[in-house]
Amino acid sequence: MAEPLFARVALIGIGLIGSSLAHVIRREGLAGTVSISSRSAATLARAEELGLGNEYHADPKDAVAGADLVIVSVPVGSSGEVARAIAPALKPGAILTDVGSTKASVIAQMMPEVPDGVHFIPGHPIAGTERSGPDAGFAELFENRWCILTPPPGADPEAVARLSEFWRRCGSNIDTMDPEHHDMVLAIVSHLPHIIAYNIVGTADDLESVTKSEVIKYSASGFRDFTRLAASDPTMWRDVCLHNRDAILEMLARFSEDLASLQRAVRWGDGDKLFDLFTRTRAIRRSIIEAGQEIDAPDFGRQVAAHPEKV
Amino acid sequence: MAEPLFARVALIGIGLIGSSLAHVIRREGLAGTVSISSRSAATLARAEELGLGNEYHADPKDAVAGADLVIVSVPVGSSGEVARAIAPALKPGAILTDVGSTKASVIAQMMPEVPDGVHFIPGHPIAGTERSGPDAGFAELFENRWCILTPPPGADPEAVARLSEFWRRCGSNIDTMDPEHHDMVLAIVSHLPHIIAYNIVGTADDLESVTKSEVIKYSASGFRDFTRLAASDPTMWRDVCLHNRDAILEMLARFSEDLASLQRAVRWGDGDKLFDLFTRTRAIRRSIIEAGQEIDAPDFGRQVAAHPEKV
Numbered sequence: 001m002a003e004p005l006f007a008r009v010a011l012i013g014i015g016l017i018g019s020s021l022a023h024v025i026r027r028e029g030l031a032g033t034v035s036i037s038s039r040s041a042a043t044l045a046r047a048e049e050l051g052l053g054n055e056y057h058a059d060p061k062d063a064v065a066g067a068d069l070v071i072v073s074v075p076v077g078s079s080g081e082v083a084r085a086i087a088p089a090l091k092p093g094a095i096l097t098d099v100g101s102t103k104a105s106v107i108a109q110m111m112p113e114v115p116d117g118v119h120f121i122p123g124h125p126i127a128g129t130e131r132s133g134p135d136a137g138f139a140e141l142f143e144n145r146w147c148i149l150t151p152p153p154g155a156d157p158e159a160v161a162r163l164s165e166f167w168r169r170c171g172s173n174i175d176t177m178d179p180e181h182h183d184m185v186l187a188i189v190s191h192l193p194h195i196i197a198y199n200i201v202g203t204a205d206d207l208e209s210v211t212k213s214e215v216i217k218y219s220a221s222g223f224r225d226f227t228r229l230a231a232s233d234p235t236m237w238r239d240v241c242l243h244n245r246d247a248i249l250e251m252l253a254r255f256s257e258d259l260a261s262l263q264r265a266v267r268w269g270d271g272d273k274l275f276d277l278f279t280r281t282r283a284i285r286r287s288i289i290e291a292g293q294e295i296d297a298p299d300f301g302r303q304v305a306a307h308p309e310k311v
Numbered sequence: 312m313a314e315p316l317f318a319r320v321a322l323i324g325i326g327l328i329g330s331s332l333a334h335v336i337r338r339e340g341l342a343g344t345v346s347i348s349s350r351s352a353a354t355l356a357r358a359e360e361l362g363l364g365n366e367y368h369a370d371p372k373d374a375v376a377g378a379d380l381v382i383v384s385v386p387v388g389s390s391g392e393v394a395r396a397i398a399p400a401l402k403p404g405a406i407l408t409d410v411g412s413t414k415a416s417v418i419a420q421m422m423p424e425v426p427d428g429v430h431f432i433p434g435h436p437i438a439g440t441e442r443s444g445p446d447a448g449f450a451e452l453f454e455n456r457w458c459i460l461t462p463p464p465g466a467d468p469e470a471v472a473r474l475s476e477f478w479r480r481c482g483s484n485i486d487t488m489d490p491e492h493h494d495m496v497l498a499i500v501s502h503l504p505h506i507i508a509y510n511i512v513g514t515a516d517d518l519e520s521v522t523k524s525e526v527i528k529y530s531a532s533g534f535r536d537f538t539r540l541a542a543s544d545p546t547m548w549r550d551v552c553l554h555n556r557d558a559i560l561e562m563l564a565r566f567s568e569d570l571a572s573l574q575r576a577v578r579w580g581d582g583d584k585l586f587d588l589f590t591r592t593r594a595i596r597r598s599i600i601e602a603g604q605e606i607d608a609p610d611f612g613r614q615v616a617a618h619p620e621k622v
Contacts, residue, residue: 101532126528126529126531126532127531127532128531128532130596145531146528146529148529175528181520184520184521185521185525185526185529186529186532188514188515188518188521188526188534189515189521189525189526189529189530189532189533189534190529190532190533190534191533192511192514193511193533193534193536193537194533195570195573195577196507196511196537196570197533197536197592198573198588198589198592199566199569199570199573199588200503200504200507200566201592201595201596202569202573202588202591202592203499203503203562203565203566203569204499204500204595205591205592205595206565206569207499207565209492209495210495210496210499210500212595212598214496214500215496215499215500215595216595216598216599216602217437217457217486217602218437218457218459218496218497218500218501219500219599219602220437220438220439220456221412221437221438221439221497221500221501222500222501222502222503222504222505222508222540223499223500223501223504224599225504225508225536225537225539225540226504226507226536226537227592227595227596227599228536228596229533229536230589230592230593230595230596231592231593231596231597232589234585234586234589234590234593235586237585237589238582238585238586238589239582241576241577241582241585242577242580242582242585245577245578245580248577249574249577249578251514252570252574252577254514254517254518255510255511255514256567256570256571256574258510258513258514258517259506259507259510259563259567260567262506262509262510262513263560263563263567265552266506266552266553266556266559266560266563267556267560269553269556271549271550271552271553274545274548274549274552274553275545275546275549277509277510277513278509278541278543278545278548278549279545280513280516281508281509281512281513281516281538281541281542282541282542282545284512284515284516284523284526284527284538284541285441285512285538285539285541285542286542287523287527288527288530288535288538291527291528291530
């Protein structure tokens with residue numbers, strides 16, 4: 001058997017992303033030893049029951065000791081605390097990365113804690129489902145998805161290359177960009193859609209004139225498409241909102257401006273304006289299907305099992 | 312072979328819904344003869360090429376002559392025009408129905424044209440995909456979906472029963488309600504979601520700071536979920552917006568009010584408020600899955616082919 005890519009990998013946080021990493025690391029033989037830590041004793045016990053790694057540590061310091069690659073997969077609001085906890089135990093030459101959905105805030109929290117000689121290379125795999133916890137993971141989560149790395153200026157090219165190779169072996173394609181651009185891109189493709197989804201589900205839940213059972217019965221007519229996102233992990237998404245505030249507020253402002261204009265077209269019966277917008281948006285859907293970002297089973301793509309010809 | 316439910320069925324309009332009806336009528340043997348009409352010569356020719364019916368008529372009057380059941384499946388803005396065109400040829404005792412996404416406006420347009428002795432029973436199958444045209448139809452579209460009927464006061468109970476039986480044989484469950492309530496329910500479960508989806512895709516398309524290719528590459532992180540709705544038929548949705556204006560404006564106002572409050576929570580870092588909303592919305596998703604309105608393949612439910620255990 002080939003040498004594993006890393007002798008020792010530490011997974012700090014073992015939710016959807018952490019446990020999916022555990023599965024793919026084993027399947028691909030990417031680590032000699034996987035040591036796992038979770039803040040929650042119940043989660044850690046469940047990870048052990050599931051046999052996700054080789055070692056389980058309540059104290060993250062113990063999990064990272066001697067590790068060549070440390071992957072922090074916790075809600076972004078906890079990044080600084082985790083970095084402080086593990087910093088003293090990090091091995092010189094180790095690669096430290098994360099999977100957080102915001103990058104500037106994670107860097108601001110973690111960077112000051114990182115000891116000299118440790119390669120801190122923030123990352124974000126663009127993959128997920130609405131499920132959370134150690135039972136939610138599966139090895140195919142990252143397949144044909146993008147992983148964005150935001151190496152700081154002066155990052156060691158060899159460390160970046162090794163981390164990139166790790167993600168490639170997990171099935172991902174690699175992009176690098178600066179953290180501010182990452183945060184702007186994610187605000188529109190991910191954060192705003194989640195906020196909108198949470199919001200519309202909340203609006204429906206509050207109606208007096210339409211019962212909850214009606215909303216559920218007739219959800220196939222459109223509403224349902226929003227509920228998957230609105231079932232995502234509340235802690236993770238609270239933290240995203242708090243830690244990518246400026247970019248999210250910017251996108252919310254644009255969205256609301258556009259919606260006000262659309263609402264005006266509805267009120268005044270401006271059919272041409274409605275038709276123009278509704279036509280323009282079709283093209284984007286086609287591009288997503290062409291880019292293979294739609295019909296992928298592992299990430300709960302909308303698999304058209306019965307009618308593949310209709311995609 | 313059993314007697315068909317109707318000797319002669321006329322399908323006026325042969326898009327996604329009309330062509331799906333053609334398929335299921337044949338599969339279930341619900342009609343002796345199916346006659347088809349479309350305003351577009353190209354669409355009618357395509358329907359004939361696909362062999363969707365037994366007769367094809369450019370003039371809808373010719374299609375409805377002698378029909379026992381007439382199903383109008385056109386954008387709701389064209390309902391009045393179609394009713395005027397077919398009224399003189401409708402057979403006494405025939406059932407006339409439609410499939411429009413708004414009911415009060417369709418009734419206002421069609422009812423005055425309906426001759427005495429014809430049973431006008433408006434309907435709305437809550438089923439659809441983002442595809443349109445005669446090639447888009449498939450027999451399973453209505454399976455395990457709800458069909459809402461809005462019979463006018465004094466409607467013939469036998470006619471309502473026969474139309475209900477027709478939809479049941481298409482695979483649907485039947486609900487009846489008054490048109491105003493229908494329009495309010497659909498405004499929240501269908502019309503608002505489509506408008507929001509069109510709007511966010513438009514907002515993303517307009518950004519200067521994020522390229523279109525970035526939006527597409529990273530769409531799996533949330534944005535993608537909106538694009539299916541935003542690829543729906545522009546003519547149909549323009550008409551829905553114009554013909555269910557009041558209920559849509561009411562839902563848009565509530566949505567925007569809620570979004571402003573959420574935006575304020577983001578701006579002021581009110582994590583508890585965000586967490587509360589994000590927790591509350593999870594329950595609705597679970598109910599939709601329990602009601603079987605989520606994982607149904609025929610209507611492009613998000614089939615979890617590779618991981619059924621993760622639903």
